[in-house]
Amino acid sequence: MLFVSSLTFGQTRYPYKIDKGIEKTVLDHETxxxxxxxxxxxxxxxxxxxxxxxxxxxxxxxxxxxxxxxRSVEKDSLVVNLKKDRDHYMKIWKEADKNLLELGKMTKKEIRRKKLYKTTTIIGIPVAFLLGVILL
Known part of the structure; x- marks a missing residue:
């Protein structure tokens, strides 16, 4: 099979086939x-x-x-958020451990006294408010 380029300046075409028995004159620019x-x-x-x-x-x-x-960008942002959450919960965990150690050092009487103080405070504030309203 014989193929000849048919390109001229500025043109882009594929070469075309010359079949058997067909004569073709090739111009100078068809190299x-x-x-x-x-x-x-x-x-x-x-x-x-x-x-x-x-x-x-x-x-x-x-x-x-x-x-x-x-997806990797989304996962990276998720990892950053999870690290922040982890740090937050680790901080809470350490505070809870610290409080637990403090409670462990307290005696039973001190614990009862704290509970009594909290309950009397919770009950005392509304009672004082009601007495103040009634007396005024």
Whole structure:
């Protein structure tokens, strides 16, 4: 098979085939001439189809990469938030441990006295308010 380029300045076209028995005059600006066997031509067609398939796979993989990048950004922000929450809860945990140690050092009488003080405060404030309203 014989192929001749049909390019002129500024044009982009594919080479065209010259069949057996056809004469063709080639101009000066047509410098590219390809002489291919049938097997070479068939191999070129097969390679072009494979190239098309590979290009589709590349596009799909690029899309997957973009998706994974967005997911990784989301996961990174989630990790930052979870670290903040972890630090907050660790602080609360340490305070609770500290309070528990303080309570462990107190005697039963001191614990009862604190409970009594809290309950009398809770009951005493409304009672004082009511007495103040009644007396005034």
């Amino acid at each position: 590219a001439v390809w002489l291919l066997k049938e097997s070479q031509f068939d191999k070129a067609l097969a390679d072009s189809k494979k190239l098309g398939i590979v290009k589709k796979q590349v596009d799909e993989l690029k899309e997957k990469i973009k998706t994974l990048e967005t």
